[in-house]
Amino acid sequence: MANTFFVVLPSNVSDYPDNKPNKYRVHLPKPIEFKGGNWVCGLYSIQYPQSWAATIGTDVKQWIEINYKNKKPHRIGIPKTTQLTPNGLSFFLKLVLSNKEKSRKRRDVSIETFEDEIIIDPEINLYPHNYWEAIRDYEQELEQHKVKVEEKTKEVLNEEDETKKEELQQELDHLHSLSEGKKKEIRLLTEEANKRDRRDDRLIANQFLEQHPNDYHEQVIKMEINIIVRYIELEEKIKESREKDGKNARSGDEIQRFINSIKRMRKNLEAIESVIIEKDLNITRDEFNQQNSNTHSEFVQKFFDDHPSEEIIPTKEIFEEQKDEQGNDDLINKKTVTLIKEKESQAKDLHSDIEFEYLDSIDRFRVIFNDPEISNIIISSQLCYVLGFPMGQLVNGQIGKYGIDLKGGFTSFAVYSKGLTSNVIMGNSVSSLLRIVAVENRSGGVVERVYDQPMFIPVLPREINEIEIELRWMNGNLVKFDHGTVIITLMFNRMLRF
Incomplete structure (x- = not known):
């Protein structure tokens, strides 16, 4: 056996149909025997779909509970989402909480059949x-x-x-x-x-732009609203199923169809948004995410950390450099602001009993009650964290105590392989950890991480014919991928003793 070899482990192998991207097993084509020395294993690379909601609902479902003065409390489920800007998050929450939502109309789809051919009204081609x-x-x-x-x-x-x-x-x-x-x-x-x-995601997105060359922003907003409406319908179906004690198999199938539909809608929307960002801003989605990943306060703090003893003098040269940099950023900033204003104009037509207003001057959210009967609200933990509010009751006009984190608090996940390697000390416990993988605030696309210097850990068994992989958040819960395949490459080395 060579001193070094690799094993590639995809999550979609056919041996185990119950495999999922966050927890799967791979049966090796033949057993691997570790002979002639001490063997170590490390995670060399990982490829995963960033198909979870990065801002809200990353791990568990989020909600807002409204407490009234003279009525029973009412809890509203918040759909999961990835938002790149505070204004986008404010608009999204207003959409969800709007009490003027129009009843969802069934789309007109005319179908004529002849033998096994199908003729579909053009309207259905607008959205896959x-x-x-x-x-x-x-x-x-x-x-x-x-x-x-x-x-x-x-x-x-x-x-x-x-x-x-x-x-x-x-x-x-x-x-x-x-x-x-x-x-x-x-x-x-x-x-x-x-x-x-x-079909390829990019093909779907390009066909969408061909159908909507001039109003694609409005159509994307409609798609976002449709997803929110579908989440609300799903919530109602789940509630009906619980009232019937979940004994209706037909109801369970219908709930699963709703879930699959939402996943498809989110996947298509992510592809379309990526193409629109490239079209409008002449940058990739990854570059857009990077530009929006740091807040102003983070930039300022980083500058002072890097220059602890330097004297800051506003010289003419500095002002000239600032003008040049500002000129380079003006185009991107102008287009980004235009996108935000388009969403804000749509928001003016909505009314909700509760709003989360973003205060740009202090980089905080403020909660506003538009119904005088509301006494206070309680919001779930991740939503509290993202908006910068402390846990507990929130009252009208209250301003967030902490900074905003659109990453949702989930910045990394851990990769485990039970029984393959020795336990690793992780905080105040030990586990079968292979690697901790950093993630970004974005949704969509496939991420690949390659580690030229893996964290090598001694291999436990002398022979293996199956490897089990788990991907978990730092709180111990499995990463909830909406779709996609995980591919992990393990590197095995024989440690030679002299």
Whole structure:
């Protein structure tokens, strides 16, 4: 055996169908025996999809509880999201809390079938996820149709008059033919939806821009609203299922369809947003995230840390340099402000009982109650942290005590492999840690980290035929990927003794 070798471990191997990106097992093609010396193992590289919500709902669901003076408390679930700016977060929360949301209209989707071909109204081509929404609507219609078939079947069985019974039978046959037609429509739509889901993200985004060359910003906002509405509908479905003690299997399937639909919508939105950032700002999404990752206060603090004893003099040369730098940044800043103003103009048409206003001058949020009946609110832990409020009751006009953190407090996760290596001391405990991986405040895309100097740890067993991997946040919970595949490369070295 060589002194060094690598093992690549993808999470989507077919050996274990229950594998997930955050916890999976890989059965090796043949056992590996560690002979002739002391062997060590280290994580050489990791490739993972940054498909979790980085700002809100990264780990557990977030909420806002409203306490009224003369009414019972009301808790509102907050959908998970990734936001790059405080103004964007303020707008997002106002959308969620708005009490003037228009009832969601079913999208017009006209379908004509001929043999196995399908002709779909152009409206459905605007957003790839519309296929799945159309499928969901048709499935709901089919369920209602089945009820009518059952009722008509009972009428036929109970009818004694032969003439009326024959008429009812004809009606029942017609209902059966309609059911078969709906099943065929659902099958054809599902095939088309799966075909579109397999398309490249960038292709989807470019087709979106071709459909909306002039109003793509407005359409993106509509997509964001649709995702929020879908989260609200999902919350209602979960509540209904709990009231029925979760015994309805059909209800469970419907909830899963909602979850899958939201994942697809978020994935498509991330791809479209990335292309729009490149189009508007002439920079990649990664560069945009980097430019927006540090607040002004962080820049100032870093400067004083780097220059503890230097005297700061505002000379003419410094002012000239500042003008040049400002000129280079003006274009990006102007376009970024334009994007924010477009969202703010949309927000003016909304009304919500609670608002989180961003105070740019002090880089803090302020909570505002627009309903005099509200006495206070309580918000969940991660939302508190992101907005900069202390835990506990918040009152009208209260300003955040701490700085804003759009990274949501989750800046790194740990990679473990149980039983492969010796335990590592981690804080006040020991664990089968391989590496701690830093993450960024962004959503979408695939991240690859390569460590030229892995943290080598002694290998425990003398022979292995299976390796188990877990990815957990620093609080111990599994990382909740929305989609994608994790690929880990382990490096094994034999330590030679002289």
